[in-house]
Amino acid sequence: xxxxxxxxxxxxxxxxxxxxxxxxxxxxxxxxxxxxxxxxxxxxxxxxxxxxxxxxxxxxxxxxxxxxxxxxxxxxxxxxxxxxxxxxxxxxxxxxxxxxxxxxxxxxxxxxxxxxxxxxxxxxxxxxxxxxxxxxxxxxxxxxxxxxxxxxxxxxxxxxxxxxxxxxxxxxxxxxxxxxxxxxxxxxxxxxxxxxxxxxxxxxxxxxxxxxxxxxxxxxxxxxxxxxxxxxxxxxxxxxxxxxxxxxxxxxxxxxxxxxxxxxxxxxxxxxxxxxxxxxxxxxxxxxxxxxxxxxxxxxxxxxxxxxxxxxxxxxxxxxxxxxxxxxxxxxxxxxxxxxxxxxxxxxxxxxxxxxxxxxxxxxxxxxxxxxxxxxxxxxxxxxxxxxxxxxxxxxxxxxxxxxxxxxxxxxxxxxxxxxxxxxxxxxxxxxxxxxxxxxxxxxxxxxxxxxxxxxxxxxxxxxxxxxxxxxxxxxxxxxxxxxxxxxxxxxxxxxxxxxxxxxxxxxxxxxxxxxxxxxxxxxxxxxxxxxxxx
Amino acid sequence: xxxxxxxxxxxxxxxxxxxxxxxxxxxxxxxxxxxxxxxxxxxxxxxxxxxxxxxxxxxxxxxxxxxxxxxxxxxxxxxxxxxxxxxxxxxxxxxxxxxxxxxxxxxxxxxxxxxxxxxxxxxxxxxxxxxxxxxxxxxxxxxxxxxxxxxxxxxxxxxxxxxxxxxxxxxxxxxxxxxxxxxxxxxxxxxxxxxxxxxxxxxxxxxxxxxxxxxxxxxxxxxxxxxxxxxxxxxxxxxxxxxxxxxxxxxxxxxxxxxxxxxxxxxxxxxxxxxxxxxxxxxxxxxxxxxxxxxxxxxxxxxxxxxxxxxxxxxxxxxxxxxxxxxxxxxxxxxxxxxxxxxxxxxxxxxxxxxxxxxxxxxxxxxxxxxxxxxxxxxxxxxxxxxxx
Numbered sequence: 001x002x003x004x005x006x007x008x009x010x011x012x013x014x015x016x017x018x019x020x021x022x023x024x025x026x027x028x029x030x031x032x033x034x035x036x037x038x039x040x041x042x043x044x045x046x047x048x049x050x051x052x053x054x055x056x057x058x059x060x061x062x063x064x065x066x067x068x069x070x071x072x073x074x075x076x077x078x079x080x081x082x083x084x085x086x087x088x089x090x091x092x093x094x095x096x097x098x099x100x101x102x103x104x105x106x107x108x109x110x111x112x113x114x115x116x117x118x119x120x121x122x123x124x125x126x127x128x129x130x131x132x133x134x135x136x137x138x139x140x141x142x143x144x145x146x147x148x149x150x151x152x153x154x155x156x157x158x159x160x161x162x163x164x165x166x167x168x169x170x171x172x173x174x175x176x177x178x179x180x181x182x183x184x185x186x187x188x189x190x191x192x193x194x195x196x197x198x199x200x201x202x203x204x205x206x207x208x209x210x211x212x213x214x215x216x217x218x219x220x221x222x223x224x225x226x227x228x229x230x231x232x233x234x235x236x237x238x239x240x241x242x243x244x245x246x247x248x249x250x251x252x253x254x255x256x257x258x259x260x261x262x263x264x265x266x267x268x269x270x271x272x273x274x275x276x277x278x279x280x281x282x283x284x285x286x287x288x289x290x291x292x293x294x295x296x297x298x299x300x301x302x303x304x305x306x307x308x309x310x311x312x313x314x315x316x317x318x319x320x321x322x323x324x325x326x327x328x329x330x331x332x333x334x335x336x337x338x339x340x341x342x343x344x345x346x347x348x349x350x351x352x353x354x355x356x357x358x359x360x361x362x363x364x365x366x367x368x369x370x371x372x373x374x375x376x377x378x379x380x381x382x383x384x385x386x387x388x389x390x391x392x393x394x395x396x397x398x399x400x401x402x403x404x405x406x407x408x409x410x411x412x413x414x415x416x417x418x419x420x421x422x423x424x425x426x427x428x429x430x431x432x433x434x435x436x437x438x439x440x441x442x443x444x445x446x447x448x449x450x451x452x453x454x455x456x457x458x459x460x461x462x463x464x465x466x467x468x469x470x471x472x473x474x475x476x477x478x479x480x481x482x483x484x485x486x487x488x489x490x491x492x493x494x495x496x497x498x499x500x501x502x503x504x505x506x507x508x509x510x511x512x513x514x515x516x517x518x519x520x521x522x523x524x525x526x527x528x529x530x531x532x533x534x535x
Numbered sequence: 536x537x538x539x540x541x542x543x544x545x546x547x548x549x550x551x552x553x554x555x556x557x558x559x560x561x562x563x564x565x566x567x568x569x570x571x572x573x574x575x576x577x578x579x580x581x582x583x584x585x586x587x588x589x590x591x592x593x594x595x596x597x598x599x600x601x602x603x604x605x606x607x608x609x610x611x612x613x614x615x616x617x618x619x620x621x622x623x624x625x626x627x628x629x630x631x632x633x634x635x636x637x638x639x640x641x642x643x644x645x646x647x648x649x650x651x652x653x654x655x656x657x658x659x660x661x662x663x664x665x666x667x668x669x670x671x672x673x674x675x676x677x678x679x680x681x682x683x684x685x686x687x688x689x690x691x692x693x694x695x696x697x698x699x700x701x702x703x704x705x706x707x708x709x710x711x712x713x714x715x716x717x718x719x720x721x722x723x724x725x726x727x728x729x730x731x732x733x734x735x736x737x738x739x740x741x742x743x744x745x746x747x748x749x750x751x752x753x754x755x756x757x758x759x760x761x762x763x764x765x766x767x768x769x770x771x772x773x774x775x776x777x778x779x780x781x782x783x784x785x786x787x788x789x790x791x792x793x794x795x796x797x798x799x800x801x802x803x804x805x806x807x808x809x810x811x812x813x814x815x816x817x818x819x820x821x822x823x824x825x826x827x828x829x830x831x832x833x834x835x836x837x838x839x840x841x842x843x844x845x846x847x848x849x850x851x852x853x854x855x856x857x858x859x860x861x862x863x864x865x866x867x868x869x870x871x872x873x874x875x876x877x878x879x880x881x882x883x884x885x886x887x888x889x890x891x892x893x894x895x896x897x898x899x900x901x902x903x904x905x906x907x908x909x910x911x912x913x914x915x916x917x918x919x920x921x922x923x924x
Contacts, residue, residue: 059703177565181605181637227564230602296701296709300738330702 021050021057022291022332025263026158029287029447030455030462032269034521037146039272039279041449044463044525045289045335046157046263053153053262053528054134056109059299061292061329062266067102068275068282071450073434080416082408085439089361102286103275106325107151107266109133115151123277136522141274148269150523155516156261157463157525163213164252164509165468167203168194168374175203175213176228185228190235191396192374194472195381195503196249198241202233205249218260239395240381247502248381252509259515260529267523272451285449288336292329336445338457338467361443362404368414368438369407373397375475382501385480385487387413413477415439419458420478422490426456433459438474457489463518463525468510469493540742541706542580549577567597568606575610579617582744582774584810584817587614603627605634612643619817621650621847638668642676649680652849654880671700675712682719685882685913690719710740714749718924721753722884724916729753744770748779748922751786755920760790777806778821781829782922789920800829811839819843823855824923826862833863850881858889866896877906884914885921 025046032040045064050057076084103121110116117139118128124143131137134152141147166174170190178185191197196204206212214220240248266289276282372388374396379386381394389410390397401407408415418435427433431452441448441458449460457465469492476487482497491497498506516526556570571593578586594611598604608631615623624647627634634640645660658680665673678693694716701709717732730753736746748770754763767783784799804825807818823840826832836859844852857873860866873890887910894903910917 177563177568179604179606179633181609181634181639225563225565294703295699296703296706296739297698299703299706300709300735330700 020048021060021264022293023048023050024289024291024333024335025156026338026461027287027289027335027447028157028461028463029285029449030460031449031451031453034269037271039451040269041272041275041285041451042267042269042455042522042524043285043287043447043449044157044265044267044523046154046265046525047291047333049153049262049264049528053264055113055153056115056133056151056264058109058111059294060108061294061325062107063290063292064105064107064266064268065102065288065290066104066270066275067286067446068272068279069284069286070281071283071433071452074437074440078416080412082404082412085361085365085408085415088439089443105266105268109151117149117151122274124274143274145271145274147271147274148267148522150265150267152264153262153528154265154267154523155514155526155528156258156263157514157518158258159256159466159511159514160258160468161252161255161510162257163217163255164250167205167213167251168192170203172202172228172233174225176226178228185233188233189398190233191398192371193240193396194251194375194378194509195396196241196251197235197237197396198239199237200235200241202229202235203251204241205251205253214255214257217255217257220255235398237395240378243504245504247504250503250505250507250509253505254507254509254511256511256515260531262528265523265525267525269522279451283451285451286444286446287449288334288444288446290331290335291333292326292331294329298328334445336447337442338461339471340442340445364439364443365404365411365415366401366407368411370400372411372414372475373399375472379475382503384482384497384501385477386475387417387477388475389413414475417478419474420486420488421456422488426453426459428454463514466490466493466508466510466512469508472509541740542742542744545707546577546580549573549580553577564604568604571597571607572610575614582776584618584776584815587617590614591618600630603631603634605631605637605640608634609639609643612640616643616646617817618815619819619846621647638664642668642673645676650847650849652847652853652879654680654684669696669700671697671705671708671712674700675715679715682715682722683882684880687719687723691716694719706739707743710736710743710746713739714746717749717753721756721921722914724884724914726753726757726916730757744774748782752782752920752922755786755789756916760786760920764790775802775806777803777810777818778923780806781821781825784829785922786920800825816842816846819846820852820855821923823859827855827858828923831862833859833861833865836862850876850879850886851883854883854886854889857893861889861893861896866893867898869893870897870899882913884910884917887913888917 025048028042028044028046030042032042034040043064043066045062047062076088101121103119106118106120108116113133114130115133116128116130118126119141120126124141124145127142129139131139131149131151135150137149139147139149163174169192170188171186172178172188173186188202190200190202209222209224211220211222212224212226214223215225217223242248272279272285275285373390373393376386376388376390377393377396380390380392416437416439418437420435424430429452433450433452436458447461449455453459454462456462457467457470461467470489473487473489473492476491478487480487482491493508493512495508498508514526518524518526553570553573556566556573559566561567571590574586574593575590578590591611591614594607594614598607598611608627612624612627612634615621615627624643628640628644629635635644641660642664645657645664648660649657658677661673661677661680665677674693674697678690678697681687681690681693694712697712698709701712713732713736717729717736720726720729720732733746733750733753737750740746747766751763751766751770754760754766764783764786767779767786771779771783780799780803784796784803787793787796787799807822807825810818811822819839820843823836823843826835826839837856840852840855840859844856853872853876857869857876860869860872870893873893876886877890887906891903891906891910894900894906
């Protein structure tokens, strides 16, 4: 009669199952400065240091996917129509679902903490190499290339005021104990904003409790979360908060919440000629990472395939690509572009589609407009120009969209505008390389490394890039000028801007440097912090 | 390679977590919630009802009636479910709209419908929740319902989906699923298939008493009674639950060791009655079964079956009531409740065998033979050793 059916086993809501080794943090990719022996590309996939930095989870499988291609020139000129956008997405489908699927490097670690790297789909043929973890090693490929490899613990190369970011999007779990049963109370329906909203007591910084929201952040010993007060969880004010001097208050503090933290990482330095037979033509190295966790059944034994694989949209997609090994794993996370998840995909598991995120194009457009209503008025209040059409709203607005047709006109400039670089250093060869547009950057969700550039974001992603500030800069109007210069992606990292703006603190929203100096040689990421590293 | 005693390792982790949380200064509700959840998990894992009662007390103190926390209410509702306190589950859900309207809350409402014999409503509820939350446990719920209704193909399909959602970080859940699949096979007389599932459960999550006691039942059903008895004795040394004492007694009786059996039965009955004396209701159905089949005491069986029926009217409790009437020599009266049980979607070989006996005794011989044939068709081994769950 199935009485005493064990409810403990049908209770996942409080699950404290540790799957965080699947939590991908960042994907870095840039042309190596070391050109000895030819061009090489550096790719670094970082993820949670679980169990600890330097020891990897043996149930995980990481994929670094790579698809070299010629540099595409945006074929639509300055046309900013929805048709243009849809045509662009259609073209991507052909490219990413077509027969020329990406090559990949698949990484697993065994019980002895030896990493097995399997190379699939590269011009020189498939092969496997097994290496020790936590060591810089060279893998010699069958076709005579040398690939530098490091799999193991490093310092987290991300430097960012995550608390500030979560404050800007009113992400409650950073500040409150949010019931597991209430996923709807994570991102609260309060306007996104760069400036504190008057009366937004749920999220405005508390001078009497400066470490609130900085739980488990190095250097913030009193870091805390609070009990979630009763609702309503909305905001009914009508202006940004000003202090006694008439200055606004930035929701960011510039504090590096990742300081002192470690990651595990897969770092590779790969000759371009290993990736493509036409290195002169394939100047873009598209790459993205995925984490997969082993399913329960294969851990016990191999079981026959199930008809399950043909029953959901994502599975249909997978069924064309998954091999027998991947069927034994479950996709958890993907990483191509910074903030693609947190900013544009609302962190939903079902949206982990990586390069195939063109499925999510409508969501991307609607989410862009949603963010624009938050950040656009904040930018205007600072006296800066925004590319988002917010009808001159004096304050941030919480607005969501059901239909792309309504959202698109608001955000079309944001989607299509060329993102100006601060100077020409990104293009050392002085080639005619077009500036990138947000829509190209985030769909597909890949790190598209331009081998003729330095690889600084968005032409890849270098370790030293302050990508959070650059992400926010996408909401600026690149046609506007500050101090006689056109706006550019580094503007929000310019101290002069904050000195001039009516805001406190007069600091960059995010830290400008990593807590540990990067190395000038492979593996480039700084060594891990010893206190968290196994002795 | 999987460590042999995953159960012990998990208990050790839980104890360590509890120590750590207990030593840490309380910091907001998150701390208290984690601690009570760890205690709940520990008690559940051990099958320790006394510890669950302590968790229940903690939860009562933590849940503020004026603003009940949905997470704590969820724990409380699960705990009440475990203890068959269906009215309490309903009250908790009614008192916390945040939980009631959430996916886990709606799954619990569907569970309630199932316990109340409202199978169509339960199925609709599970389907709705699954749309929003296609998690392994919601697939398992649908599988369980299909299993009860005799729709094995659907049950297996949902079990497949549930399995596919589980990762290597959830091996205990995987083992539990294997037990459910094994039970399905066992209830259809597919003993070899059941054994495979139980062995897989053991490989997935070694050392778990719940897996062991399922294996013991299967071994006994296969005629490997000495091995089964040894396992029961091992399990009882760690988890002296009365239903396991009864099962051990029944195995001894099955083996012809009546004196030994009586020892186990006495202990089981003592524990059942002590539980009932405390006002607990989760052993009512065991008491009904015990008096009906072990003692063949119709009066007592009716008392306890009636109490359980008052708690939840479903095909199982109706059938138990009918069986108690039969034991009390009131076979003709037993026809009505048994026919109501038979009219439901639930299909169970043991219930069919009881229906056959009741109909025979009431003079409805043809109907009785029909039920007997159905029982044999569903499970050719239904007459063999089995445990009342």
